[in-house]
Amino acid sequence: MALFDASRFYRESESAMEMEKLVSLCKRRGFLFQSSEIYGGLQGFWDYGPLGVELKRNVKDAWWRDMVTGHDDLMTPPGAPEPYEMTGLDCTIIMHPQVWKCSGHYDLFHDYMVDCRESKRRYRFDQVRGRWCEYNGRRVFVTTMAEADTMEEDLQRRALKLFKLRGKDADKLDWDAEILDLPQVDKLSDVLGPDARETGTLTEPREFNLMFKTIVGALGGDEDAAFLRPETAQGIFVNFKNVVDSTRVKIPFGIAQVGKSFRNEITPRNFTFRSREFEQMEIEFFCHPNSSQDWYRYWRDRRMKWYTDLGLSGERLILREHDPDELSHYSTGTADIEYAFPFLPPGEFGELEGIAHRGDFDLRSHMEGKLDEKSNPLVVQVGADGKPKWRGSGKDLTYLNQETKERFTPHVIEPSAGADRATLAFLCEAYSEDEAPDDKGNMQTRVVMKFHPRIAPIKAAVFPLVKKDGMPEIAQQIYRDLKPSFNVFYDEKGAVGRRYRRQDEAGTPYCITVDSETLAEQTVTIRDRDSLEQTRVKVDDVADEIRRRLS
């Protein structure tokens, strides 16, 4: 089954070809498979194969080690305002439904959509706005998706067209003053869709539930509905008090979590880039409001460096700071770390991680009730009855600085990374082809996955040059010596050149080969994946040498 059939002009493009080859290699070598493939697959779900699981685990382990367990609580890292502590959590996928109401996901992820039968476009029900317009006894609700500054112009133009009038007849149109949202209109048959030429082309609004819904309890009905988490972050916010009370951490500190999240994406596409089940690596960093700007900048740069340190090139990786008008007003900064995936058109980038300054929005929402994102200063969002739309926990999630006796609601910096997206970026970055001579000296194309050694699924392969003269026995002993410390692989089948090539495709950085000199001098060769160079080291020093090169 063709996993990636780049068609039309995209077939010409080098990057699409590269993507096609990468997808093929991922399946052939066992990095990634379609979920439930023998039943035809399931859209938006992917399985990691034997090599893929090692790769992804290495990515997650590197993140956890670099952000949490390896973090030095006592020092001030470069760029940081002061020392800080890091700790971790592992929360459940299913949480109290109120969590998602206060986080805003419930409202945001329960979109009602209308389709236009004529233009085949789809709109969010609550985002379509317009005005009633009357001409010649006919009353029509004209809608537009245009921005506020061009809205009037667009409405008038489209109304004139509908009524077959010229521009000079504009004053014959009788407009209602009020701008209404589509949900405020009773009859959709009177509505002129934003891209339609006739009225009545919009379908009734249909619910699109972007959170996976499930039932808690065997006999559960709708009142027992629960949701699979669409992000891991909320588990951290609702455990903020638990962590503070149980660990003696002091602000500033961060809580990290790695885990699965689920979003019922309308259009999963681009290999694993947009999956319905995916894994996140998130940090919620809690700090004093006064220093939050400095911490935001620190985390933005720190996270960018993490990717480059693991081998993503500066050319394909960008840090994109959001424009002020893209931000919620309570956020004083958001940056995306983006990668130029080969499946994207030239010049476009896909998000690997977002670093957001979230202010006190999340903690306050879980205390007081869901805040209104549009309010300034932030106030609890109220329903039609004047009561909070979604009640908060009522628990005190503020923080008391014991020394200064200052009590405040911490501000939050949120570096939120996609583990699958990072893994995919590392796969794309690693894929390369070069030329290497075969045993006859003819140049052959060599496919090699140039993973950073830290994330390479297999760290080293051990080969006897030939299957005789006691070489396999020596090689097996080296394999056994290394295996407790590293994921190493033993292979004695076929020509050694073929074994090297297989490891190149798996991205194994080093191959250790036992040859006749091993028998005489107790030395082996270590072959470098990228340079093809071989260096000779003593058998007893192999483990140290591999360890040195991997660190």
Add this chain to the structure above:
RNA sequence: GCGGGUGUAGCUUAGUGGUAAAGCCCUGGCCUUCCAAGCCAGUCAUGUGGGUUCGAUUCCCAUCACCCGCUCCA
């Protein structure tokens, strides 16, 4: 969800209303002293479900998946 395209072995491709072909890969063996060599043998496929037909991989319908363009993207 809409429109278009594509589904034959792990991969790349043939082909047919009547036994589905090849190369590479893979597995085993022989041979091999450093980069996909050679020889022998072997495993493995018409996405799924219907319909038409004596017979469907081929024709028709539906469905699923992937790709492209819309749409969506907290």
